[in-house]
Amino acid sequence: MHVTVQETGPLTTESGAPVADNQNSETAGLGGPVLIQDQSLLEKLAHFNRERIPERIVHARGAGAYGTFTLTRDVSRWTRAKFLSEAGKQTETFLRFSTVAGNLGSADAVRDPRGFALKFYTEEGNYDLVGNNTPVFFIKDAGKFPDFIHTQKRDPYTGSQEPDNMWDFWGLSPESTHQVTWLFGDRGIPASLRHMNGYGSHTYQWNNEAGEVFWVKYHFKTNQGIENLPVEEAAVLAGADPDSHQRDLREAIERGEFPTWTVQVQIMPAADAATYRFNPFDLTKVWPHEDYPPIEIGKLELNRNPENVFAEVEQSIFSPAHFVPGIGPSPDKMLQGRLFAYGDAHRYRVGINADHLPVNTPHATESQTYGRDGALYDGRHRRAKNYEPNSFGGPVQTDRPLWSATPVNGDTGNHEAPLHAEDNDFVQAGDLYRLMPQDAKDRLVTNLANAIAGVSADRDDIVDRAVGNFSQADADFGRRLELAVKELRGQHR
Known part of the structure; x- marks a missing residue:
């Protein structure tokens, strides 16, 4: 039975102050x-990071390996990062793969x-x-990330993942149409x-020795070839061998x-x-090749x-705020929120x-900070002073920021x-x-159609919004999907 939830008043922070803009x-x-003075955002992200213990809130199920x-x-004409300065140079790495929504088991x-989280030990x-x-994501503002993930996790009443929640959020968030199209295509279930x-x-920002700034996107193209699992085969494999992907990676490396x-x-x-045809910092869009x-x-x-x-x-940590000289952030609002949220999650988890x-400490250099104490502190600083500036010796600040300034107005x-000529939530999905x-x-x-058909029988409004987004992406796409969903929901009634 559908229960209508009545509005009870304005949305507030934990301290009771009204939230003027939650979008x-x-x-x-x-x-x-993004400004650190946005305490509604910081409180929301910090609370979200502490909702589960001790496994990761997202990306809990993972496998990893070291490499080169x-x-x-x-590429020194674009960035002064030393590990990118000389052809033939090698850097040790650690890569953690993961699913997003599932738990550790x-x-x-x-x-x-x-997830494709890569650590360069430079x-x-x-x-x-x-x-x-x-190459894209479901949302473009970090303030919506806790809401999005809540729709992918277990419902507070049923204790199960609910199609109503997923499709309600996606239907009300047209920006998700591109990523949802990607996710439900063939590449949504990789073979390994x-x-x-x-x-x-x-x-991201790259800046060179001359101070010139460039915006950059990274691509890692598999040399094994793209391989995906058919839906039926994946369903059997997930039940028969839940560890299939982790085992495949480990055994491939063991075989050489x-x-x-x-x-x-x-x-x-x-x-x-500033004049590109759409916002180049929008995480729901790709840059055409x-x-x-x-x-x-x-x-x-x-x-x-x-x-x-x-x-x-499991104890490896990754943060998009871990930059080196010559590389920095962009005004991407999802990235800006992650710069805080990931480190905060690690410090808690x-x-x-x-x-x-060992997996997290620098391998090719030494960390030198004035941070001390806390759980599991190993006393590595011994009797050295724990403040700066001091007259007893110790690490001192450098004169040059890691990245270049970004103009604001x-x-x-x-x-x-900001609006660009082709800012649209549906064009790239189409x-x-x-x-x-x-x-x-x-x-x-x-x-x-199979996924949307699982929405509760009395919530055609959720179905209509979801299908409507795909119709705006492409008329044929929407027409075919509408017919398929109607047929399946007719069978379910």
Whole structure:
């Protein structure tokens, strides 16, 4: 039975203050970076990070391996990062793959985005690139992330994942149409962790020695070839062998069949961003290759398994805020929120000294901080002073920021992103559909129809909104989906 929930008053913070805008994070002007003074956002993200213990809130189910990144092209004209300075240079890495929604004991062969979190142990400190196997995401503002993930987790009343919740949120969030089209296509269930691409997903800043700024997107193209699981085969495999993907990765490395990825980047001169045809910092969109062709810069190889899964995979931490000189953030509002949320989650889940664990500590340099004490502190600083400045010696600040300044303008406030000529939630979803061969379109429509048909019989409004979004992406897409859903829901009644 459907229960109507009545509104009880204004949305507030935990302290009872009204929330004026729960859709847009506060930024420094139109399109500027997110402000730390947005306490509604910080409280929401911090609360979300502490909702489950001790496993990860998202990306709990994971596998990892060590490897090597080899630079095949000098890219110092775009960035001063030392590990990207000389062709042939090698950097040790650790890569953690994961599903997103499932818990630690869930199966591998399920329809879900895959996390692709890569740690570079560079001589200037650890650089973390925390992406997915999809180049886009469901939302474009970090303030909506806790809401989105709540729809993917177990319902507070039923204790189960509920189609009503997922499709209600996606239908009310048209920006998700592109990623949902991707997720319910063939690549939604990869055959293995070795047979899928990885992406940095966000836009990042590169800056060179001359101070020039460029915006960049990362692509990791699998050299094993893209392979996906048919729905029926995946369902059998998930039940018969829940650890299928983890086992495949481990055993491939044990056999000496080291998986590799070709690393590419798309590079946009900073001046292009303001007049580009859509917001280049919108995480729900890709940069068309004809506008910014991918440039091959290196090769990633995984060649060593962890010795202990808990110590090295479960206790590994990644944060998009872990930059090195020459690389920095962009005004991407999802990225801006993640810069805070990931470190906060690690400090809560693993502990304040998580960076001291071998998998997380720098391998090619030494960490030197004035941070002390906390759970599991090992006393490594001995009697050294714990403040700065001091006259007893110790690490001192550098004169040059890691990244270049980003211009801002306008008043602070809860702004939507600045408008560009082609800012639209549906264009790229439609483009993706039209790129698919006919048999892939058929499978996409079937997958979506089966999922949407699971919405409660008395909630046709949720169904109509969901189908309507795909109709706006492509008329044929929407028409076929509408007919398929109606047929299935007629059978279910």
